[in-house]
Amino acid sequence: MTTSTEHENEMWTSLDLSGQWRVTKATDDALRTSVGLDTDDEEWPTIHVPSHWQSHPLFAAENGPLLYRKDFELGVPGAGERRFIVVDGLFYQGDVWLDGAYLGDPEGYFIPHAYDITALATLDTEHVLAVGATCSPQRDKKAKRNITGVFQHWDCIEPDFNPGGIWRGVRIERSGPVRIDALRVLCRDANEARANVRLSARLDSNGDLPVRIVTYVNNKVVDEIEKSLASGINTLDWDVDIDEPKLWWPWSMGQQNLTDIRVEVVHDSTVSHSVSRRTGLREVAVQDWVYSINGERIFLKGANLAPTRAMLGDADETELRRDIELAREAGLDLVRVHGHISRTELYDAADELGMLIWQDFPLQWGYARQIRREAVRQAEEAVNLLGHHPSIMTWCAHNEPFTFSVTPGESFDFKKMAVPFLAGHQLPTWNKSVLDRWVKRSFEKADVTRPVIAHSGVLPHLPTLDGTDSHLYFGWYHGDERDLPGFAAKIPRLMRFVSEFGAQAIPESSEFIDTAAWPNLDWENLENKFGMQRGNFENHVPVAAFDNFDDWRFATQVYQADVIRYHIETLRRLKYRPTGGFCMFALNDAMPMISWSVLDHKRVPKLGYTALAEACRPVIVTADRLPLSMRPGDQLRIALHVVSDLHRELDNASVTANLESTGDPQVWQFEGAIAADDCTLVGHITITAPFAEGPVILDLTLVSGDVVATNRYQTVVTAKLS
Structure with a gap:
């Protein structure tokens, strides 16, 4: 299923740089001489982006750093248009150059990193993007420096594994004079009458500009804000109310209704940039x-x-x-x-x-x-x-x-x-x-x-x-x-x-x-x-x-x-x-x-x-667990419970306990209601171990309309107690 966010990315993407890149070890000499246009990288191995470098046979045991290069052509931006390099995921940190000009040092493997390349994009149509990727092994496990969680320290992943690489896509994104660098959408409270959604935007403006922030819910305008932006990064918070919302529920409680929210930044009657989020209206406590x-x-x-x-x-x-x-x-x-x-x-x-x-x-x-x-x-x-x-x-x-x-x-x-x-x-x-x-x-x-x-x-x-x-x-x-x-x-x-x-x-x-x-x-x-x-x-x-x-x-x-x-x-x-x-x-x-x-x-x-x-299962019937073994003649008093996660009472429920052993079978039966979303004590039974050695099996069955639950417990009677 394609989300609204993916459609939005496609709409503003000028060029997708996924595919084959050139790569080499990021030695001091390579970083000094191989990030510009004049480098001959024809002899370098190729690697697919996105990927992790250890997936490449030549770098299967490599801990980095590696230097990636990608040549591409890009038309000169038009009047009022801006261009950005967006690295959607880099394990774990690195350095980024375009045509030899240093753009920045991204850190954080799950965070998209964007860099304004408008000025560089106006100089020529042929470019080279270089990314130095670093994911240092965490030698001191008590004082790690990479925020990579289980990927670099866990007993369920090989200790020599290194997740390093450009593991998500890289693209050229376009916008008008104002770009939405980040959009946060949070449902603060929700009920059948109304939902309140808090939005927070980080806006990157190339000048002191008046803009209109337009918010859509399921393609319908629900809010408009006039705002004067300063050059650089601006932050803006606002709320929207949604009447009679269709609520989102966990699968066991109701429907998974989803709501599309889109925010547009408009300047001079033209959409400068937009971002969409698909969310669900619900309240957690x-x-x-x-x-x-x-x-x-x-x-x-x-x-x-x-x-x-x-x-x-x-x-x-x-x-x-x-x-x-x-x-x-x-x-x-x-x-x-x-x-x-x-x-x-x-x-x-x-x-x-x-x-x-x-x-x-x-x-x-x-x-x-x-x-x-x-x-x-x-x-x-x-x-x-x-x-x-x-x-x-x-x-x-x-x-x-x-x-x-x-x-x-x-x-x-x-x-x-x-x-x-x-x-x-x-x-x-x-x-x-x-x-x-x-x-x-x-x-x-x-x-x-x-x-x-x-x-x-x-x-x-x-x-x-x-x-x-x-x-x-x-x-x-x-x-x-x-x-x-x-x-x-x-x-x-x-x-x-x-x-x-x-x-x-x-x-x-x-x-x-x-x-x-x-x-x-x-x-x-x-x-x-x-x-x-x-x-x-x-x-x-x-x-x-x-x-x-x-x-x-x-x-x-x-x-x-x-x-x-x-x-x-x-x-x-x-x-x-x-x-x-x-x-x-x-x-x-x-x-x-x-x-x-x-x-x-x-x-x-x-x-x-x-x-x-x-x-x-939504409804289970349980007994106190039988011991590993019993001696002949031992007696046990056992509690029986029914646990129901259903949000409705189970009427006229019947619970049967059936004990099979080398002696005569025993049967107990209980009837009554099982509380909704609760644990109900059904009753107690007392079992006596037979004097003959052998297995003892306790079978439980619950029946209430179309709800049926079973369970089985076993032990053994032996003269020698385990």
Whole structure:
């Protein structure tokens, strides 16, 4: 689907510079002599723009910097016309020259960078654009300087990967004397009677000029402003009201009505420039980690979303959209775009499909003090770029703002790391106490319509003892996967929103593993390059227990599926008391990895994806989990619950519990109403283990009209207790 923004870009684009460019290593000599018109670059390799340089065979192991060149012809601008070079995405920073004249030094991988070339364009019709691209490896992981998030420091992307390059398009854009450099569109509040939209424009004027700002909603003029601009950059804020709006809703709550907003700058009765945004009219609020959309609360079932590809520029629109579709097919309401800002196509797909987004700013783990000013600037630019998307419900400034570092593939030894782990949470640090506050303020200043989270995964700490969302890895980094219910009962504050939990599993697409060598796999390579945490696998699914690779892989997927299923069931039973939602870790892989994902890099599902979808059905029936084993004659009193995300009561519901064992079968039945959007205690049953050893199976069935839900729990009776 082509958006209004894409049509607008096409309308003002004089020349698209995507395609084949020349490239070489950016040595001091190349930067000194090879940025002008008189350079012979015929012997240089060619590279496609947009792309990442490691996708080129000659630069597959390159860390840069590289120098790109592109020759092109461009007609001389007419009277009153301006020309701009626009670089839509550069990983991560660089320098730009036109015909040897220095234009600027862009920084920020997701930010479009524009440079006025009007004066240079009038001199000739033949030109050369040179871009020096730099994406320095972050050697000191505790004090990184590039704001690239997961792309340069994550245990789900190869440690040697470098995303550097001109990864988005480059174009020549035209305008009249005034160009809209940035347009921010935010829906401040909305109901069935009225919606209020706040617009903010950054206007670049080539002189002191009178202009008229015209705002269109769905091609109808709704506002006009007369304004006198000064030469240079001008900022302008205004509001428009929309009567009887068609509201945007998440997919499980209503329709995804979208609204086109266009802003034109008119000078001397001529449109100098225009920008369009497709948005949705809706209102977001949160109280104690319970979110509401348009006044209706929603329990958020979500997953962390990795980059569609590590080489994000190589992903196509279909792939980006498919990740959102797969999340929706799993019954999720929310994806957390984890530690990065993705391509605009992903947000367009989320808007259209009704998928809510928790948007991380690309800060993950530790950073150097020098980045504060740049991080503040980039946070504002993130709102300019993405603020109009109704799918984005919240911003998060920093994921896990801690400076301790675990080497690739190394298991997180909680006992060894306990002191630095707790110190990172409890004591003031520059990342957590200074950087994150500045970035949070920048988001709040730029966007008054959404909640902003300063940092993710921080435990309650002084002075407020409030904390944020929780990252709980029972059954992987610490404890047993059965420990969550007891932990929740002891510390319910940490259950308000659990934004990470899960376990690693071996993917189906495992061509990078020499399975013929089983059991003597290249464990060191799998740990160092592909993220495998072997120590944790040995704790939970030890290799020695299996005769072949396929059986072991299947067992790792079964274990992951169990962790996901039972964590979600526990959190859903705590619905709104106190849990507002969750995000399991993680939905997908960005490249071949052994990770926590339930969809591998080819989007082949693991068993965990099915478990996720089953646990996230709109209505589930649950029981207290049976122990691993029971002794003959043991008795258990078990609570039965029904969790419904439907916004209507289920009348005349029937819940049946059927216990099968070596003894006589037992059946219990309960009838009544199931509350709308809530967790309902159905009743209790008491089961007695038979005196004969063997399996015990508890089957649950809910029926209410066309709503049917089932569940199964199993244990075993044995004289020897596990």
